[in-house]
Amino acid sequence: DAKTTQPPSMDCAEGRAANLPCNHSTISGNEYVYWYRQIHSQGPQYIIHGLKNNETNEMASLIITEDRKSSTLILPHATLRDTAVYYCIVKKDGNEKLTFGTGTRLTIIP
Amino acid sequence: GAVVSQHPSWVICKSGTSVKIECRSLDFQATTMFWYRQFPKQSLMLMATSNEGSKATYEQGVEKDKFLINHASLTLSTLTVTSAHPEDSSFYICSASPQAGGGTDTQYFGPGTRLTVL
Numbered sequence: 028d029a030k031t032t033q034p035p036s037m038d039c040a041e042g043r044a045a046n047l048p049c050n051h052s053t054i055s056g057n058e059y060v061y062w063y064r065q066i067h068s069q070g071p072q073y074i075i076h077g078l079k080n081n082e083t084n085e086m087a088s089l090i091i092t093e094d095r096k097s098s099t100l101i102l103p104h105a106t107l108r109d110t111a112v113y114y115c116i117v118k119k120d121g122n123e124k125l126t127f128g129t130g131t132r133l134t135i136i137p
Numbered sequence: 138g139a140v141v142s143q144h145p146s147w148v149i150c151k152s153g154t155s156v157k158i159e160c161r162s163l164d165f166q167a168t169t170m171f172w173y174r175q176f177p178k179q180s181l182m183l184m185a186t187s188n189e190g191s192k193a194t195y196e197q198g199v200e201k202d203k204f205l206i207n208h209a210s211l212t213l214s215t216l217t218v219t220s221a222h223p224e225d226s227s228f229y230i231c232s233a234s235p236q237a238g239g240g241t242d243t244q245y246f247g248p249g250t251r252l253t254v255l
Contacts (some may be wrong), residue, residue, distance in 0.1 A: 029200055061243075070141075070230045070246035071181065114180075125232070125244055127181040 031115045036132040045102040047131050049115030057120050060091060062100045065130075069072040071114065072131040074100065105135045140164055141233050150221055151255055152173035157217045158250045160231030166211035167233035171244065172204075175228040187214040219255045228252075 032050040033064040051060065061076040075082055075089045077098075082089045088101040102109055114130040140163040149158050168189045173181040185206055186194040193206035205217040212220055214233075219223055230249040234242040 063246075065181075066250070068228070068249070070143075070232075070249045073243055073245055076243065121242060123242075124183050124186060125181075127173075127182070129180055 031117060031128055032129065033113070033115055033131045035129065036134070038134050038136055039102075040136050041107060042104055045105040045109065045133060045135070047100040047102075047113050047115075047133065048097065049100070050097045051115070051117050052053070054095050054117050055119075058117045059115045059120070060089065060095075060098050061118055061125070062089065063086070063114045063116065063125075064109075065132075066107045066108075066111045071127075074113075105133075107135050107137065109133065110135045139235055139243075139245045141231065141245050141247040143229075143231060143250050144249060145250060147251040147253075149253045149255065152222050153220055155217055155219045156221055156252060157215055158229055158231075158252075160214045160216070160233070160247055162212045162235075162245075164232045165233075165235040167214075167235065168211060170208060170214040170231055170233045172206065172214075172216050173232070175230060175249075181230060184216075218252065221252070223254045226252055226254045226255045 059076050059078050062074040063071040065071045075087050077089045091098045112130040112132050114127050116125050142161045144159045172184045175181045175186050183196050184199045187206045187208040188213055189208045195201045203219055208214040222255040228249050230253050232244040232246045234244045
């Protein structure tokens with residue numbers, strides 16, 4: 028699976044939009060971009076995934092560049108409960124394992 | 138939907154004893170479940186892939202005789218840490234996917250089990 032690169036940490040003010048970048052320049056055509064987050068001492072929580080079109084759900088929006096080499100996860104109105112480590116993962120089609128990198132530690136500032 | 142549970146949520150045991158951790162998919166069937174381990178301030182590392190009705194597939198460096206995996210049904214996988222030692226103390230997390238192959242198989246994670254070996 029393709030490797031991803033994320034900034035190690037970010038801060039965001041409460042109520043503002045949090046934009047988390049991810050580079051996946053070696054992504055292949057059949058690999059999806061998945062985002063998970065892990066709040067301290069809990070299991071990872073699925074957020075969103077996409078192939079090449081932008082996606083939106085009740086939690087977040089995922090913007091994937093046209094060349095698919097990078098993406099941005101957007102939390103539109105960050106709250107203190109969004110403080111967590113966010114993982115960007117690329118995964119092939121099918122029921123395959125997830126390879127976690129180091130993620131981005133997002134801290135929401137009151 | 139797509140809820141995964143783990144039991145126990147935490148366990149403390151003496152060195153040399155065995156500990157069993159259960160992972161259940163509550164509202165879906167999962168032919169494949171995954172077991173991860175996470176040490177403090179580190180990321181999740183995949184230990185093994187658990188397949189219903191067949192042997193588990195272990196990642197390189199994970200001792201299959203020490204970490205016994207049984208996937209007895211489509212909703213239950215167990216991980217047994219045999220002869221546990223303090224270095225096995227970690228956060229153990231399982232995941233499962235509602236779809237048996239094909240398409241985008243989103244994995245959902247359990248809440249994790251914190252194992253402390255004294």
